[in-house]
Amino acid sequence: MTELQVRSGKATLTGISAGHGETVIFLHAGVADHRMWAEVIPRLAGEYHVVAYDRRGFGSAQATPEAYSHVDDLLAVLDTAGIDRATLVGCSQGARIAVDFALAHPARVRALVLIAPAVGGAPGPSTFLPPVEALLEELDAAETAGDLTRLNELEARVWLDGVLAPAERVRGARRELFLDMNGAALRAGSMGDEVTAGPAWPRLPEIQAPTLLICGSLDFPHVAQRCLSMAEQLPRAHFREMEGTAHLPSFEEPEAFTALLMDFLTSLDTA
Template sequence: MTTSVTFQVPGARLPAHLQRHPSSELPPLVFLHAGVCDHRLWLAQLETFAAERTVLAYDRRGYGGVEIEQAAPFSHLADLWAVMDAAGLSRAVLVGCSLGGRLALEAALDRPERVAGLFLVAPAVNGVPAPELDAQEQAMDAAADAAYEAGDLAAANEALAALWLDGPSSPAGRVSGAARALFLDMDDRMLRATPPGTALEAEPSWPRLEQISAPTELLWGDLDLGYFFPRCEAMVARIPGARGTVMPGVAHLPSLEAPEAFNTALAAFLAGLPG
C-alpha cells in the first residue's frame, strides 16, 4: 500500500512516501533528492521498485512540504538516521542525487553497517575542492542568483531549470511536458521554503572516499555541468570497487527526464549486490 507519512524530527516535520513490501527480504531503498527538488524527484522509481522491496523517499529541511516548527541548528545526517529509525529500516541501499548523493556518502562513512549499497547520481561531496564552471555555466548560475536576489522567483526558477534540468550546453526548454512542470513546482517550493536554520556540517567525505565499504555505482548525464565528469571519474577510481556510468542524452536529473533508462541502470546495480 502506498502511504504518505510525516516524520517528526527535532524542530521540523518531514513529509515522505513510504511503501512497505509485505514479504520482501531485499534491502529497502531510501531515495535522497537533489537540492533543486524534493522527494517527488523519485516518483517513477518509487512506483517501479515498490513491486519488489520497501521504498522510502522524504523531503529534507528546506524543501518540499517540510514544516519548520523551530529554526535551529540541525543535521541532515541525524535526520536521515531518525527517519530510517522511525520507518523501522535498520539497513538500506541509498540512492542519492546531487546534494542527496552528498548525504548518502556521509551516511556510508558514518554508519557503514546501515548502508547496503550506494547508487550516486552526479553527487555533491562534502569537502571536495570548489568546482570550476565554464563561462556559460557561470553566466547561467549568475542569472539565477540575480533573479533570486531581485525577488523574481519565477525568473530564478526558469534559470535553474535551464541550468540543472536542461543542462548548460542545451537550449532552454529541452526538457518539456510533465517532467518540466514537476521540476518547476519542486524548485519553486525550494525557493519559497521557510529557512530551516543552520545545517551542521558532517566530517568531510572527499578525503575519506577510500574508506567506503558499501558497493557503489556512480551515474552522471552527458549533458550535465562539465565538472561532474572529472569528479565522478575520480570518485570511481578512489572508492573501492566502484563503477561509473555516463547516461547519454540527459543532464543533472536523469531519474526525472529519463525514468525508464534510469530504472534499468538502478535495477542492474541492485541485481549485482551481494545476497
C-alpha cells in the same frame, strides 16, 4: 503505498513507503522533493521496500528553524521505520547526504547509488566556458534581486535542461513539476543552521559499500570528472553515464535509470 511521517528535532519529515524486502531510500536533489522519484518508485516496489521523503524546506515537510543535521534526520527515518540498513539512492545534494551518512553510520548502509553527487570538500572547477559563466551570473543576479520566479526559471535552465543543452530542452509536465518542486523550496525560507559533517572527499576510501555512480552527459563537465575520480577512490565503485540527460537523469529518464538501478540491486542480491 503508505504515507510516512518522521519526527526529528522540531521537524516533521514527510514522504511515502511502499513494497517489501530489502530497503531502498531515495534522497532528492536540492531543486526537487520526493516527487522527483514518482516514476521510479512503482517500478521497484514489487521487489523492494522503497522509502522517499522530503527534507526540511522541501515538499510538505514541516520544520521550525533550529540547528539540524540532514544525517541525523536520515537516521531518524531509518529508526522510525524500523530499518536496520538500506541502499541509499541520492541525487546531487541528496548524494552528499548519502555519503556523509555512510561515513557516520557504515553499518546502516548496504550500498550507495550517487547521481551527479555533491561531496563535501570536493574540488570544484576554477573556470567555466563563457556561455556557462554568463548563465551563472544571470542566476546570481536573480537571486540577489530576490526574483524567485526568474530564479526558478533559470535553475530549470541550469539543472533540468543542462548547461550543455538548449534552453527548454525539457518541456511539458516534467518541466512543470520541476518548477513546482523547486519553487516551493525557494519560497520556504531558512530552516535554521545546518550542522554539516567534516569534508567527505578525503575520506572516500573509507567507504566499503558497493557504489554506483551516475551522471548525465549534458551536466556540468566537472560532475563527470568528479564521478570518475570517485570511482577511483571508492574501493567498490563503478560509473555509468546517461546519455542525453542533465543533472537529474533519474527524473528525466526514469525507465532507463530504473534499469541501471535494478541491475545494480540484483548484483547485490546475488553477490
